[in-house]
Amino acid sequence: MKLGEMTGLTIIEKIIKTHSSVSDEEIFPGNIVWINIDLVTARDYAGPQVVDLFQKHYSNSKTFDNGKIIFTPDCYPYGNDPKHAIDQEKIRVFAKEHNIQVTDLGSGIGSHLLFRRGFAKPGDIVFGADSHYNILGALGILGQGAGDVMLAFAMKTGKSWIKIPETVKVILKGSYKWPTTSKDLALFVLKKLHEYEITGQAVEFYGECISELSIEDRVTLCSLITEASGMIGFVPPDEQVAEYYRQFNINLELISADKNAEYCSELIIDIQDLDLQIACPPHPHNVKPIDDVLGTPINSIIIGSCTNGSATDIQDAAKILKNKEVDPDVRLGIVPATREDFISIHNQSAMATILEAGGNIFGVGCSTCAKGQYGLTGGKTAVTLTTGNRNTQGKIGPADVYLASPVVAAATAIQGKIARPKIRDD
Amino acid sequence: MSIKKISGKAKLVIIDDIDTDQIFHQSLLTMHDPQEIKPHIFGNLEGFESFGKGNHEGEIIVVGKNFGKGSTRQQAVTGFLAHKIKAIVGESFGPIYYSNAVNSGLLLIEAPGISQLPIDNLDALEINIEDAIIVNLDKGNEIKCKSIPKPVLDIMEAGGLLKLGEGM
Numbered sequence: 001m002k003l004g005e006m007t008g009l010t011i012i013e014k015i016i017k018t019h020s021s022v023s024d025e026e027i028f029p030g031n032i033v034w035i036n037i038d039l040v041t042a043r044d045y046a047g048p049q050v051v052d053l054f055q056k057h058y059s060n061s062k063t064f065d066n067g068k069i070i071f072t073p074d075c076y077p078y079g080n081d082p083k084h085a086i087d088q089e090k091i092r093v094f095a096k097e098h099n100i101q102v103t104d105l106g107s108g109i110g111s112h113l114l115f116r117r118g119f120a121k122p123g124d125i126v127f128g129a130d131s132h133y134n135i136l137g138a139l140g141i142l143g144q145g146a147g148d149v150m151l152a153f154a155m156k157t158g159k160s161w162i163k164i165p166e167t168v169k170v171i172l173k174g175s176y177k178w179p180t181t182s183k184d185l186a187l188f189v190l191k192k193l194h195e196y197e198i199t200g201q202a203v204e205f206y207g208e209c210i211s212e213l214s215i216e217d218r219v220t221l222c223s224l225i226t227e228a229s230g231m232i233g234f235v236p237p238d239e240q241v242a243e244y245y246r247q248f249n250i251n252l253e254l255i256s257a258d259k260n261a262e263y264c265s266e267l268i269i270d271i272q273d274l275d276l277q278i279a280c281p282p283h284p285h286n287v288k289p290i291d292d293v294l295g296t297p298i299n300s301i302i303i304g305s306c307t308n309g310s311a312t313d314i315q316d317a318a319k320i321l322k323n324k325e326v327d328p329d330v331r332l333g334i335v336p337a338t339r340e341d342f343i344s345i346h347n348q349s350a351m352a353t354i355l356e357a358g359g360n361i362f363g364v365g366c367s368t369c370a371k372g373q374y375g376l377t378g379g380k381t382a383v384t385l386t387t388g389n390r391n392t393q394g395k396i397g398p399a400d401v402y403l404a405s406p407v408v409a410a411a412t413a414i415q416g417k418i419a420r421p422k423i424r425d426d
Numbered sequence: 427m428s429i430k431k432i433s434g435k436a437k438l439v440i441i442d443d444i445d446t447d448q449i450f451h452q453s454l455l456t457m458h459d460p461q462e463i464k465p466h467i468f469g470n471l472e473g474f475e476s477f478g479k480g481n482h483e484g485e486i487i488v489v490g491k492n493f494g495k496g497s498t499r500q501q502a503v504t505g506f507l508a509h510k511i512k513a514i515v516g517e518s519f520g521p522i523y524y525s526n527a528v529n530s531g532l533l534l535i536e537a538p539g540i541s542q543l544p545i546d547n548l549d550a551l552e553i554n555i556e557d558a559i560i561v562n563l564d565k566g567n568e569i570k571c572k573s574i575p576k577p578v579l580d581i582m583e584a585g586g587l588l589k590l591g592e593g594m
Contacts, residue, residue: 032577045455049500052458057588075455083456131498131522147500147526153591161577163521199492199518229443229492231521283443369497371452392445392496394470395452 010167010261011234012202015142019125029166029264037068038124040154041110044073045370046129046147048087051094053152063098064158070119071095071102072110072128076372077365079105084372108338108364109306111135111143115215116340118248122237123255127154131226132306132389138218139244140237140255145226165202165231166264167257168193172207174272179421181316182217183308183387183405185209187277187287190224192269194285198225201264203233204257209271210235215244216310223307223389227284276420279403282393290408296418300384302375303406304335304367308387311336311344313406318350320410320421326358327416333360333374335367359413368396385412429582432533433552434486434512436562439474440541444489445496446523450505452497463501464508482509486551489516490541494523503527513553515560515571517541528578529587535560537571555579 009017013027019035026033042050054063063069071091076084088105095102103113111133114120122140126133129151136143144162146154154160170193176185193203203225213221218235225233242252276290303309303317314334326332334354336342342364345351351361360374368375368388377384377397384401387409391401402418411421448471450463457463467478487506493516494502503526506514513533517540527534535553537560545551550563553571561568584590 030575032575046498046500049458053588057592087456129498131496145498145522147498147503147522147529149500149529149587150525153529153587156591157594159594161525161581163575165521197491200521200524226495229495229518229520285443369452371455390445390447390496392447393472395445395447 007258008260008262010202010257010263011140011204011236011255012142012167012232013164014255015123015125016162016164018123027164029164032161032163034159035125035162037127037154037158037160039068039070039120039126040151041070041072041126041128042151043071043075043110043129044084044088044091045075046151047071047073048090049148050129050151050155051090053148054155057152058156061156063100063155066098066100068158069100069155071100072107072113073102073105074109074365075370077105077363078372106339106363108341109309109366111306112337115139116338118245118250121245121250122241122252127151127160132223134225134232135219135223135306137232137234138215138222139241140234142232144232165200167202167204168198169263169266170203170205171266171268172205172209173268173270175209175212176271176274179407180274180276181405181407182213182220184274184277185271186221186224186307187279187403188271188274189221189269190228190285191287192267193225193228193230196267198228198230200229200231202231205233205235211238214312215240216312219310220307224284227389276405276408278408278418279391281391281400281402284390284403290418290420293402293418294420297416298383298385298402298412298418299329299331299416300375300377300382301330301332301409301413302335302367302384302386302388303409304337305369305386305388306337306366307389308406309335309337309341309367311341311348313387314341314345315348315350317406317410318353320407321357321359321414322353324357324414326413329416330413331360332358332413333362335362335373336364339364385409385418429533429579430555431552432486432512432555433550434484436545436547436549436551437482437485437487438545438547439468439487440490442490443492443495444471446494446499446502447496449494449502450499457501460504460508463505467505467509478505482511485511486553487511487514488540488545489514491517493519495520498522498526500526500530503530503532507532515540515553528581531582531586533582535571535574537569539569543567543569
């Protein structure tokens with residue numbers, strides 16, 4: 001059935017329907033249906049276990065379609081520890097045997113490569129070993145994180161089960177100005193959605209500000225749905241997304257919810273003149289206006305992750321750091337999300353600006369969400385501010401962790417304490 | 427195998443928003459073996475750090491809202507299976523955790539209101555799957571829980587998702 005022939009469905013219901021053989025009557029929230037998956041991926045965490053499970057249960061089998069599987073090692077980008085090196089090798093050997101593509105170390109975070117390189121397009125369903133695969137909802141792709149068992153099964157069968165979620169229609173009302181950015185928006189929306197309780201639900205974002213958001217901004221917005229225990233947030237694809245996909249010679253049929261789609265509820269979030277926001281320990285949803293914590297001493301800062309590791313994020317930070325010095329007590333680390341982002345910050349001289357200010361630049365990949373990168377702390381004195389998406393107690397280290405935008409991260413790096421940026425964006 | 431009734435002693439871990447990093451920390455991710463994973467369960471959850479080293483066979487764990495949110499971490503399910511716990515009953519579960527649990531045969535029961543029900547550690551609980559009721563035999567009280575969808579029971583009764591895949 002073609003997208004245009006359906007009625008009464010939300011975005012996720014439409015995507016599920018086009019990937020299953022169920023009747024219209026079976027598409028309703030709460031129902032569990034089997035779906036065909038367009039792309040299955042796994043990374044260097046979980047990937048080795050997926051290989052083990054596949055070999056144990058399906059030893060003499062082929063995968064469902066080796067052209068629809070990619071391994072994306074991104075958690076431990078240096079591979080400089082024997083256990084991790086062996087795990088990564090396991091992926092490469094399996095991939096070679098089954099003729100499966102690997103975006104190997106130095107390529108970047110899998111979820112970002114999927115849209116940066118056009119591996120997935122709006123309307124697709126992709127599963128990977130990453131709880132932030134739902135950032136792909138920013139482009140209208142149904143991305144889902146899955147564990148080892150689901151991925152091994154999906155690599156064999158090309159199928160998965162999915163519980164059709166309820167959808168909340170979220171309308172963002174108003175607009176904001178620099179130095180407020182999409183990260184402040186994402187944090188504020190996370191706080192509201194956590195309070196609203198969206199466990200297991202999908203979200204669709206609407207509002208006049210949406211068309212103003214770049215693809216990177218939309219990714220940032222959708223990246224914190226996981227932290228509210230939501231399933232996925234969608235920004236309905238528009239002409240900007242259609243134009244983006246033309247570089248891959250992909251002409252899109254833009255997916256949208258039907259006018260008579262049934263939402264479980266509608267929530268209006270007022271974002272008019274939104275101020276800078278910061279997530280305080282011990283949960284990502286513990287979001288406060290920056291004034292509540294201004295002046296808090298910080299000595300470890302990371303700009304990166306699938307939430308804010310794009311070239312535009314790093315350039316935002318570089319603007320603040322230009323001709324300034326990082327406080328001598330602060331260690332500032334930059335981790336670009338993908339090789340493409342790394343090349344951009346080099347070409348646009350953000351890289352030199354950051355190095356001259358005293359910041360450090362590390363190889364591309366995930367940052368503090370996985371242990372294999374710069375930014376983990378050992379002791380109780382290393383208080384961290386990161387542009388990432390999780391500050392769960394003890395995840396990065398024993399001390400407190402704050403989440404904020406690249407702009408706030410850069411201003412804080414200069415002052416050695418949580419700070420507002422002092423310069424204008426010009 | 428048909429799952430109709432489950433009983434076990436209660437073990438209370440009623441804290442909202444327990445993240446998979448609190449269940450099984452990211453620094454241990456190269457561990458694959460269930461027996462190696464087992465002692466680390468709740469190793470990063472304040473007040474429960476020694477949980478993994480205890481004997482929890484046959485227990486029903488009672489948790490709060492959004493249990494298992496966070497990373498797609500299969501070990502955070504595997505460790506409970508290694509402990510041979512009977513089920514986890516909670517207000518709500520992170521969606522990926524729910525799926526990971528079902529796929530490997532760990533029974534999760536959603537029971538909104540369970541954290542308000544009077545239950546003490548070691549109370550005898552009985553879960554009637556068909557009627558979707560949880561009974562505290564020691565206190566004589568009960569609470570409705572959500573029905574387990576049939577496809578989920580089918581996967582569990584088949585012995586997990588990978589077994590189903592063998593015939594596909």
